[in-house]
Amino acid sequence: MQVSQPVELPRWMDVALLPLVNLAMALLVCAIVVAVVGLDPLQVITLLAKGAFGSKAGISYTLYYATTFVFTGLAVAVAFHGGLFNIGGEGQAMLGGLGCALVALYAGPHLGTALLLPLMVAAAMAAGAAWAAVPGALQAWRGSHVVITTIMFNFIASALLAYLLVNVLKAPGSMTVETAPFPEVAHLPGMHQLLAAVGVEWPRTPLNLSVLLAVLAAVAVYLFLWRSRAGYELRAVGFSPDAAHYGGIRPKGQVMLAMVISGALAGLLGINELAGVQHRLLLDFVVGAGFTGIAVSLIGRNHPVGIVLAALLFGALFQGGAELAFEIPGFSRDMVTTLQGLIVLFSGAMAQVAAPALAKVHGWLQPRKTTEAAHG
Template sequence: MSTRPTDLPRWVDLAVLPLLNLAAALFVAGLVMKLVGFDPLQVMALLAKGAFGSPVGLSYTLYYATTFVFTGLAVAVAYHAGLFNIGAEGQAMLGGLGAGLVALAWSPALPAWVMLPLMVLAAAAAGCAWAAVPGALQAWRGSHVVITTIMFNFVAAALLGWLLVGPLKEPGNMTPESAAFADSAHMPGVHEALALVGIEWPKTPLNLSLLLAAAAAVGVWALLWKSRAGYALRAVGFAPEAARYAGMRPRPTILLAMAVSGALAGLVGVNEIAGVHGRLLPDFVAGAGFVGIAVSLIGRNHPVGVVLAALLFGALYQGGAELAFELPGFSRDMVVLLQGLVVLFAGAMSRVGAPALARVFGRRAGGG
């Protein structure tokens, strides 16, 4: 059997293959649902209805997707530089901490039009600084970024936990959380923005961080494919020695990739801290950094793919919550199983269907 790598047309690799993998995941999930006594078509229909069938469901899906866009883009940027950033969880925590510290310090005195941009900048800067340290260690000391970013997740959690049971804890509150921010630190909800133009929309956690996520996706696309720095970043990730021979500098490029990656992950703090909670909490990230790894892989590390994969996982989160209410005996574990199958087929086994598609489209690397 030939072991040559499969070469697919780009549109097949970015669109057809992921859809084929998703279909395989849903097919296997349907078989599992059938085995445990549920009607697969009913489950899928209720899941889609819960995620997209009402303004409330759609809003929650988009709210989850906003966070996953930030973490998915963070992983994708690092990946293009040849780095596997496992630390988006900790970088998001530090982003929330940065935004929260700015809000606690200045929100009583500053108006919203000043406060909100400051929180965005603080979140990005904190995530950037937290990711830059593993980036520098990788570039100049050879410390593997996978190990250092994993360890920095634990350090970030410990730091945030210590602050919330100590210096930042609200006096008289038994819960480890900060005091509430002033109104100027509140990211307007989508329902509030739509009300200004006369559109009635239900109140949900969905806020204008959605627009920030869209801007981040466009910005990442422009950086990676329309800028000299992005070209150098991708060249270093693809062939570092060739990039060095061509006059590029891999070390600063690695640092840049991790810094941008951390800044993107840090923006999770804006969606959660400014947009929803209005105070610092110890567990506001809730695993979104690790979901971002799956989102990036499923999205083929391209901003458009990341956005679509984030919508998929947002739908799984929201639709799965609805399923638990609608179907007696349907547990949250079944939704986790579905998520795992999507990751398995679209991530770990993403190239299994590539040879068959190559035969269909008549292309294989190194041959006709």
Template structure:
């Protein structure tokens, strides 16, 4: 059995993911060539679609905002020693909490009170949904992977039931709530920048992107600059050693999973309050599962997650543009690229590590370390 290759932190976090991404792109180029397209043209159009215009950049950042929340959710749980597969359901419950708050008080409260209340509701509903699998893991030994997967299905069923039997707009056939009041809508970046005299196209990008930046900063500070964060990482590294050192693994497992669920719940703000303006049954659309890939590629660090979320946002937006620009090009090819990135960043993440370690030793880095 081979031993894992130890690399300096900056190589493991910064260089190795880039090498894995390069390998994924190289294999993708071969696949694109096999199916009859020019890899250089496809890559150029993908980059142009994602970053070549203000509208394209806005859509990329909008997708990246959602992936940042779910990627952070997976990473926080991972540092606590848990593999949270339930970000999909926790995000759905966060949207439900935000939507219920908007439907209940949107007509009475101004935006200055309504939007913070919706953020709080999204945090609490996502937190509560993650707390049950965490407690089952900590006190009953139920495997968190199984319970969080099951809770995704329960969340979807609960959302569907509430929309059909209680929240659906009167006289409507589609299972969605009535439109929110204006005070419950997150301002779009076109409005915000327009107020500053900057002309910007109307896109789904909204002020939730600032929430994502704040979440990145708070997770970094919380995990690496506080005693509680150190305790969480200690439990994730070795629960037995942490308990021997006087820590309480059960409480820390519960806390890390609740924080994970709260972060996933913020997806509801970006989607429900920032884009749709009403409660929908399928607004998460797989973002919770994509967050697993984002976290893996970002090596469970906020900086890496921000870059990985931007990458996936570019793939989503650029892939949409490719379908319009190249006749016969299917979005399935974009899914192939995403799958290859996940493969190299996850299951094959350490394939390039031995070569990087040898380069590091040849340059004398190992002797300096």
């Protein structure tokens, strides 16, 4: 049986045009589903966009959700470029939140904000990196498949967090499974506070300074992967471990590097959720963001720019979907989940379905351009 080879597209079509076509197909199928259940697709899309971007509060919530998805999407992408499929972002984010909380609770009363907040960021990254390093080491030196080990470590992290919150970290006298509130010096400033300082009135929302941290993380990942020797070596191992080893690159070291950086990025989720919004450690603060990061990375083609755009898309779906549940009777969040699933389907498993048609169109246009240039 002959195996079909993947269609080769120009870089700009593969990175920019193909994801847009896949998104359009997903929206079209979702519109059909919405029409089948008796709703107006145009009304649904209009209200979803309005809920996500039609007000200052809507924009803020969209950016707040997107911030979390940027961290987890970048985590998946870095591991992917190293030839690994890290689906342990959930557990790594939990440990990142734990590291952030421990610093806030035990160092907060003794340090000022200027020193405490960077220390919380460093602790979140270190804890996430340490949790990802174990599956990385098992993959590099024992041959254990990183997909299996990272899944297992998600469950272990959840059990560990539950044990610590119930038996060690729970606030004295409280029946709620959460820590005591962080001291005020451990609160990451909200964007409404920062904008008020420069005279801009903005509604109070969960959006906080982590959004700038997400932008810095995306820039740092781009510079690392495509503008540094270490990033080149990591991508070389991801592309062909044997060839990279022949060229003098140690694949085992690159596996560890990819997983450590991936875990550190996932750990930053705790800064957005705990230092920026909840101001205490909760049992379920991750709520599936690690798995959503896989979809974000797939749609963003594992590139930081694409991941930022995909994170904005999913942030808009989360925020717009919440608004739709209030505006349209009979509309549920399950329908938003359906849309997310369709987007993942067309951008992941069926990502190359439209590629042959795009290649044909490109082939038709290319000779015409060449002929016009020759006669011009």
